[in-house]
Amino acid sequence: xxxxxxINVKDLxxxxxxxxxxxxxxxxINLTFSKGEFSGVVGPSGSGKTTLLNIIGLLDNPSDGDxxxxxxxxxxxxxxxxxxxxxxxxxxxxxxYNLLPVYTVFENTEFPLxxxxxxxxxxxxxxxxALEWVGLTDKIKSRPAQLSGGECQRVAIxxxxxxxxxxxxxxxxxxxxxxxxxxxxxxxxxxxxxELKTTFIFATHDDKVISYLKRKITLIDGKVxxxxxxxx
Amino acid sequence: MIKFLIKGLLRDSHRSRLPLIVVALGVMLTVLLxxxxxxxxxxxxxxxxxxSTGHVKVITKAYRESMDQIPxxxxxxxxxxxxxxxxxxxxxxxxxxxxxxxxxLDLPDSAGETKSQGPFAGLAVNFFDSRSGEAExxxxxxxxxEGQLPRGPGEILVSHTFAKKLGISLLDKxxxxxxxxxxxxxxxxxxxxxxxxxxxxxxxxxxVIMDISDARKALDMEDACNxxxxxxxxxxxxxxxxxxxxxxxxxxxxxxxxxFAPVMIRLRDxxxxxxxxxxxxxxxxxxSFVFILVLSVVLWNAGLVGGLRRYGEVGLRLAMGEEKGHxxxxxxxxxxxxxxxxxxxxSAAGLALSYLLQxxxxxxSGAMQNATMLMPGVFRTRITTEAYYIGFIPGILATxxxxxxxxxxxxxxQTARLFKELQLQ
Numbered sequence: 272x273x274x275x276x277x278i279n280v281k282d283l284x285x286x287x288x289x290x291x292x293x294x295x296x297x298x299x300i301n302l303t304f305s306k307g308e309f310s311g312v313v314g315p316s317g318s319g320k321t322t323l324l325n326i327i328g329l330l331d332n333p334s335d336g337d338x339x340x341x342x343x344x345x346x347x348x349x350x351x352x353x354x355x356x357x358x359x360x361x362x363x364x365x366x367x368y369n370l371l372p373v374y375t376v377f378e379n380t381e382f383p384l385x386x387x388x389x390x391x392x393x394x395x396x397x398x399x400x401a402l403e404w405v406g407l408t409d410k411i412k413s414r415p416a417q418l419s420g421g422e423c424q425r426v427a428i429x430x431x432x433x434x435x436x437x438x439x440x441x442x443x444x445x446x447x448x449x450x451x452x453x454x455x456x457x458x459x460x461x462x463x464x465x466e467l468k469t470t471f472i473f474a475t476h477d478d479k480v481i482s483y484l485k486r487k488i489t490l491i492d493g494k495v496x497x498x499x500x501x502x503x
Numbered sequence: 504m505i506k507f508l509i510k511g512l513l514r515d516s517h518r519s520r521l522p523l524i525v526v527a528l529g530v531m532l533t534v535l536l537x538x539x540x541x542x543x544x545x546x547x548x549x550x551x552x553x554x555s556t557g558h559v560k561v562i563t564k565a566y567r568e569s570m571d572q573i574p575x576x577x578x579x580x581x582x583x584x585x586x587x588x589x590x591x592x593x594x595x596x597x598x599x600x601x602x603x604x605x606x607x608l609d610l611p612d613s614a615g616e617t618k619s620q621g622p623f624a625g626l627a628v629n630f631f632d633s634r635s636g637e638a639e640x641x642x643x644x645x646x647x648x649e650g651q652l653p654r655g656p657g658e659i660l661v662s663h664t665f666a667k668k669l670g671i672s673l674l675d676k677x678x679x680x681x682x683x684x685x686x687x688x689x690x691x692x693x694x695x696x697x698x699x700x701x702x703x704x705x706x707x708x709x710x711v712i713m714d715i716s717d718a719r720k721a722l723d724m725e726d727a728c729n730x731x732x733x734x735x736x737x738x739x740x741x742x743x744x745x746x747x748x749x750x751x752x753x754x755x756x757x758x759x760x761x762x763f764a765p766v767m768i769r770l771r772d773x774x775x776x777x778x779x780x781x782x783x784x785x786x787x788x789x790x791s792f793v794f795i796l797v798l799s800v801v802l803w804n805a806g807l808v809g810g811l812r813r814y815g816e817v818g819l820r821l822a823m824g825e826e827k828g829h830x831x832x833x834x835x836x837x838x839x840x841x842x843x844x845x846x847x848x849x850s851a852a853g854l855a856l857s858y859l860l861q862x863x864x865x866x867x868s869g870a871m872q873n874a875t876m877l878m879p880g881v882f883r884t885r886i887t888t889e890a891y892y893i894g895f896i897p898g899i900l901a902t903x904x905x906x907x908x909x910x911x912x913x914x915x916x917q918t919a920r921l922f923k924e925l926q927l928q
Contacts, residue, residue, distance in 0.1 A: 328822075330822065350826075350827070351826055354821070354824045354825065354826045354827075355824065356824070357822065357823065357824035358823065358824025358825070359824070361824070363822055363823065369815055369818075369819045371511070371816055371819070373510075373511050373514040373515045374507075374510070374511060374514075378507065378510070381507075382507070382823070383823055383824075385504045385507055386504075386823060386824055386825055388504075
């Protein structure tokens with residue numbers, strides 16, 4: 272693994288029990304991701320995109336093979352250490368935003384920093400910075416119910432980015448957004464990728480997302496069928 | 504983080520208001536029920552103690568065997584000596600002599616012939632020595648309906664219902680016809696100085712109260728009485744203290760095999776009061792257990808509903824790197840907050856209602872006109888020390904157990920499913 276390589280997936284296979292037999296979701300996957308990539312795993316529903324993201328995000332373990340994330344083998348990580356890795360080094364963006372409805376935009380963005388036990392001053396500075404990135408400093412006291420879908424997803428991006436993670440995993444982040452909002456948030460993520468060198472990995476079959484990707488990995492029936500660099 | 508969680512708890516009424524109301528209501532009912540039972544049973548026990556049983560009672564061994572018949576011929580003799588011993592050995596207890604007896608009360612007409620006549624149950628107490636405290640103990644000033652308390656020898660009180668039945672008026676001369684301690688016939692005349700009503704039909708049907716010196720003369724019981732009652736300095740029956748006292752006294756008199764030798768019995772050994780005392784002792788535990796059980800089930804369900812509602816939040820927190828144990832502990836801390844707050848509110852409300860019922864009481868005497876048991880007509884709660892903390896046991900335990908049960912789902916949940924679940928919302 273060279274210095275810029277932060278994810279190394281080796282001969283990865285994932286099987287799920289299905290009745291008396293097993294269903295193979297991923298089979299013999301070999302991939303590496305370098306720092307600062309803006310890449311996406313694309314493919315039709317059921318091709319194994321989310322399963323691959325789960326394993327990279329240390330939310331699931333491989334049946335065979337290994338996923339080495341920031342130098343840590345997923346096979347050797349206890350649930351506690353996996354949680355610590357997610358807490359310190361990973362950000363997640365979901366299709367349905369998953370903001371906490373009783374908290375304000377500021378508090379939703381602040382939440383990952385509380386888990387890192389940062390001081391109040393450090394948190395306030397980091398949250399303001401993150402909300403500036405996504406252009407929501409004027410909505411700091413709003414609750415999610417008072418925001419549009421696009422604004423909610425921008426809060427989710429700020430929440431994922433506020434701790435400056437090495438890796439951001441985004442599963443169908445534009446699925447609930449219209450075209451304008453989709454382009455807006457994708458541009459925001461592209462800008463953060465350029466400025467902060469955060470590695471973004473998408474799971475998507477949305478053409479709008481695909482058009483922004485610098486690297487496109489196509490999965491068909493749990494296997495990598497294409498892995499191409501589409502932009503420099 | 505704690506501040507963050509409390510903020511969420513306070514803002515989310517489903518997480519705070521509903522469980523808080525459930526806990527506060529449950530705790531309020533626990534407190535109210537505890538004070539109610541303590542009050543009602545305690546009043547009944549106390550009423551029995553004051554009227555008849557004492558907290559402890561000294562009688563003869565022979566009298567004990569047929570106590571229900573109140574056999575005056577089996578009374579204690581040499582009571583001054585026994586009283587001296589009791590007052591010397593157990594100075595914190597108030598000792599009083601009583602004579603319970605029965606007979607006929609006869610109201611003569613102007614010619615001296617019987618106008619009306621009826622059987623009665625008599626109680627002779629020490630009226631004229633204010634140190635005995637008997638008038639206060641029997642609450643005579645409050646239960647006096649007409650006339651006044653006896654002020655000198657030869658004056659008696661008659662129950663109001665009985666007086667009306669026989670046509671007795673105040674200051675009428677009445678004749679007591681009965682038998683002496685030695686089996687001879689006795690006839691004595693008295694003046695009715697007042698009428699009383701206990702509010703207990705069993706007593707009001709036919710009772711007479713007179714001074715013990717008059718009863719002694721009539722029943723030929725000089726230096727004798729059939730019962731010496733002992734009352735604790737505290738105004739309620741303490742079973743442990745009574746048992747200790749009884750054991751000590753009876754051990755001192757163990758060697759005396761005479762059937763007229765004194766023996767001490769407790770309140771619980773009389774009038775089937777033991778069962779009531781056991782019930783009162785056990786009832787607080789039973790109430791707590793039942794409320795913990797019921798509240799736990801309710802809060803478990805509330806927790807499950809809340810847990811389902813917060814499935815996304817819990818999933819998100821786990822996905823963001825919060826450990827399962829931390830999420831679980833934070834939910835338990837929340838429930839502790841709710842449990843303590845609900846218990847404080849519920850206890851305050853329960854105590855306020857209990858205080859109101861303690862002061863005002865609930866008058867059910869109309870419904871108890873035909874009762875044969877010694878029960879007070881006005882039911883009151885009684886606020887004891889335990890009423891201040893008893894509600895906290897079900898309030899906090901039930902909330903904790905409910906949350907623990909509903910929170911187990913967090914541990915059963917596979918982290919790998921989170922991403923998918925979060926997508927599906």
